[in-house]
Amino acid sequence: MALIVQKYGGTSVGSTERIRNVARRIARFHRQGDQLVVVVSAMSGETNRLLALAKELCEAPDPRELDVVAATGEQVTIGLLAIALQAMGLKARSYTGAQVRILTDSAHTKARILEIDDAAMRRDLAAGTIVIVAGFQGVDAEGNITTLGRGGSDTSGVALAAALAADECQIYTDVDGVYTTDPRIVPEARRLDRITFEEMLEMASLGSKVLQIRSVEFAGKYKVKLRVLSSFEDPDVTSPGTLITFEEQEDMEQAIISGIAFQRDEAKITLMGVEDRPGIAAAILGSIAAANIDVDMIVQNIGASGHTDFSFTVNRNELARTLDVLKGENGKSFRAREIVGDARIAKVSLVGIGMRSHVGIASRMFKALADENINIQMISTSEIKISVIIDEKYLELAVRVLHRSFELEKAQGELV
Amino acid sequence: MALIVQKYGGTSVGSTERIRNVARRIARFHRQGDQLVVVVSAMSGETNRLLALAKELCEAPDPRELDVVAATGEQVTIGLLAIALQAMGLKARSYTGAQVRILTDSAHTKARILEIDDAAMRRDLAAGTIVIVAGFQGVDAEGNITTLGRGGSDTSGVALAAALAADECQIYTDVDGVYTTDPRIVPEARRLDRITFEEMLEMASLGSKVLQIRSVEFAGKYKVKLRVLSSFEDPDVTSPGTLITFEEQEDMEQAIISGIAFQRDEAKITLMGVEDRPGIAAAILGSIAAANIDVDMIVQNIGASGHTDFSFTVNRNELARTLDVLKGENGKSFRAREIVGDARIAKVSLVGIGMRSHVGIASRMFKALADENINIQMISTSEIKISVIIDEKYLELAVRVLHRSFELEKAQGELV
Numbered sequence: 001m002a003l004i005v006q007k008y009g010g011t012s013v014g015s016t017e018r019i020r021n022v023a024r025r026i027a028r029f030h031r032q033g034d035q036l037v038v039v040v041s042a043m044s045g046e047t048n049r050l051l052a053l054a055k056e057l058c059e060a061p062d063p064r065e066l067d068v069v070a071a072t073g074e075q076v077t078i079g080l081l082a083i084a085l086q087a088m089g090l091k092a093r094s095y096t097g098a099q100v101r102i103l104t105d106s107a108h109t110k111a112r113i114l115e116i117d118d119a120a121m122r123r124d125l126a127a128g129t130i131v132i133v134a135g136f137q138g139v140d141a142e143g144n145i146t147t148l149g150r151g152g153s154d155t156s157g158v159a160l161a162a163a164l165a166a167d168e169c170q171i172y173t174d175v176d177g178v179y180t181t182d183p184r185i186v187p188e189a190r191r192l193d194r195i196t197f198e199e200m201l202e203m204a205s206l207g208s209k210v211l212q213i214r215s216v217e218f219a220g221k222y223k224v225k226l227r228v229l230s231s232f233e234d235p236d237v238t239s240p241g242t243l244i245t246f247e248e249q250e251d252m253e254q255a256i257i258s259g260i261a262f263q264r265d266e267a268k269i270t271l272m273g274v275e276d277r278p279g280i281a282a283a284i285l286g287s288i289a290a291a292n293i294d295v296d297m298i299v300q301n302i303g304a305s306g307h308t309d310f311s312f313t314v315n316r317n318e319l320a321r322t323l324d325v326l327k328g329e330n331g332k333s334f335r336a337r338e339i340v341g342d343a344r345i346a347k348v349s350l351v352g353i354g355m356r357s358h359v360g361i362a363s364r365m366f367k368a369l370a371d372e373n374i375n376i377q378m379i380s381t382s383e384i385k386i387s388v389i390i391d392e393k394y395l396e397l398a399v400r401v402l403h404r405s406f407e408l409e410k411a412q413g414e415l416v
Numbered sequence: 417m418a419l420i421v422q423k424y425g426g427t428s429v430g431s432t433e434r435i436r437n438v439a440r441r442i443a444r445f446h447r448q449g450d451q452l453v454v455v456v457s458a459m460s461g462e463t464n465r466l467l468a469l470a471k472e473l474c475e476a477p478d479p480r481e482l483d484v485v486a487a488t489g490e491q492v493t494i495g496l497l498a499i500a501l502q503a504m505g506l507k508a509r510s511y512t513g514a515q516v517r518i519l520t521d522s523a524h525t526k527a528r529i530l531e532i533d534d535a536a537m538r539r540d541l542a543a544g545t546i547v548i549v550a551g552f553q554g555v556d557a558e559g560n561i562t563t564l565g566r567g568g569s570d571t572s573g574v575a576l577a578a579a580l581a582a583d584e585c586q587i588y589t590d591v592d593g594v595y596t597t598d599p600r601i602v603p604e605a606r607r608l609d610r611i612t613f614e615e616m617l618e619m620a621s622l623g624s625k626v627l628q629i630r631s632v633e634f635a636g637k638y639k640v641k642l643r644v645l646s647s648f649e650d651p652d653v654t655s656p657g658t659l660i661t662f663e664e665q666e667d668m669e670q671a672i673i674s675g676i677a678f679q680r681d682e683a684k685i686t687l688m689g690v691e692d693r694p695g696i697a698a699a700i701l702g703s704i705a706a707a708n709i710d711v712d713m714i715v716q717n718i719g720a721s722g723h724t725d726f727s728f729t730v731n732r733n734e735l736a737r738t739l740d741v742l743k744g745e746n747g748k749s750f751r752a753r754e755i756v757g758d759a760r761i762a763k764v765s766l767v768g769i770g771m772r773s774h775v776g777i778a779s780r781m782f783k784a785l786a787d788e789n790i791n792i793q794m795i796s797t798s799e800i801k802i803s804v805i806i807d808e809k810y811l812e813l814a815v816r817v818l819h820r821s822f823e824l825e826k827a828q829g830e831l832v
Contacts (some may be wrong), residue, residue: 016469016472016473019472051491053432053492053496054495054496054637056432056504057432057435057436057499057500057503058499058500058502059498059829060745061502061503062498062499062502063512064494064509065495065498065499065502066495067495067511068491068494068495068498068500068510069491069492069495069496071491072488072491072492074467075484075485075487075488075491076469076488077485078484079470079481079482079484080469080470080473080481080485081484081487082478082481082484083473083474083477083478083481083482084473084474086474086477086478086481087473087474087477093480093614094481094484096484096561098514099559099561100561143515144515145512145515271698351417
């Protein structure tokens, strides 16, 4: 008998038909003797509908009231799922975030969980009752309804699993696990049976979008065993999904590369001919940070004759604003001969924990790209990741070439 | 400066455009210096949508979970109205039933209010903040979300007015007050400036539908000054609506008849040739009560030769079930020669507190109907009401004839 926390996202509960499927899946685990705490999102489209109503009344609605409105989405789902389970003859009981109680700080629309009271859930579980909890929401110390921000239901699931010391936290989504890369681009992309926490972090932040980054960080911090599964498969069948692990396993023939992530929503900015003196990077990025613009990759080339070129990437939506900020600041804290922006770029990243102990991965990557005449505009590396910025039009080609070059279609461990 | 509780129903907040109009109206009272507690229903259609989702999953959903789902309707509206008021530069704060806290018993879907904590509301009002409260809902002692049942938002408004000892409870609806009868049937029907609590009770229970009966009873118990107004008039204009009073005013030229109510959703059942002996009515109605069917009018004629005819009315939806129950029971606790049902009937009632001190009202009513050849099938009287059952096809004619006969189109007090 295991204590399992399951989290179902908006598309998994997007209609009463799908809610009934979710109930069937839960019932199967219940019949196996597992204790279940189920976290659900709002039915797909519902949160957007609610936020749109608020926006019709005010361009920038008060966050406290926005949370009051938005939190209803999950509240509807918990009631409906409890009803669906009861219709199958099972005992089920729903809880809002405030009812559980999931105590958060008061940062409305992006609150952080401070504490979870497990008393009511433990009592229900001991009585054979399936516990259903509204994701994405909590309550602050003054009793105000809070939300954890977009995708916060994953975090709710992981936090509940941590609070209950659950055996596993299963995140059900519309894909059946984490893949070596996007199967829409590389048909041979393979589902990974397991992936390390660090790799998952890189995959998620690079746009794999299977899990919210914050929930993965949270799982890592509390050593929650996290598994990504599909809610769209036959509810009477168990598929293994992808397990996210937090320790490298000694007996594992560790793959060098786990997957290839990519992102096409970045833009590159280059400041040409800036002075090559200490503090210049801080001056440039300081003006960007002051405007609340997030920077991803940063590259500075070694300059000649006291001048250098300085490049970085931002979210593509921020390109125009970033250029405005820089041009306004140019001549004050820094001086650039020219400032150019390029939105037609893409980032491709090799991710793999095994990379740490294997040399030559970078050169193999660059050669594979060069063989296809794909020019690399920027490079950034970390312990378990190598990212390159290339012309956007080569994105699919680059991903396919790298997937083949590192033989990712083959099962893990086969590659030496 | 007055403390006013305003309640807006579902059609009044049925769109963001209408919510903005409600906010404009509230703002006007606020500018006058009034302190405001505003109770709102779910946006029109929303409660039905939510209940339909639950019904798709289970024919008879668990009431606790149904309340969890249904309560979200009002929660959305409180947040949106607060946002609309804030967009106008006013201070506003929303509260769910649980947040206020409106403590109820645990009778889910038809809970009764036990206690209201006014601390948070008083604090807000003192700070010049407009308080917005979700109608229709509360919380039980264990923290479960409860609802007061259909139309419960009126009751919420009155209960809050009582708890706060408000100067007035204004119920905004889609009509601008209580009329002498339905203006769709009698175009000359006149809005009443005031109506007594007892008359209103009779008007409401007879289908005038302006206010929920329970809320009127509640207002009477706690002497809450209740006013019915329209939310569809220009929000910048004050219309007097209809005031519901609890004392007869001495200086008032009291009208004999306040209005004519009617109802077409009843059915008549007659048991012919039952024994005329003590206990027979109890035996018949006992079987009906045991089946949980509500009975409205009851008439027993004086019989001849030890037998009598016994008639009563039930809700039209219950006719078939009532006949089944009676036929099943016939020959056991009572014996009827024949049991017949008639769904094509209507009830028409004269209502007026002045009726008590004026003889001849009944005969004048019966004569007016007889003059039009309208046959009276059943008669029932109370201190302030005379009801007759007639063939449904004469309903409109009867209402018009009586309205004219008692000169209800003229202002109150003119009729002697």
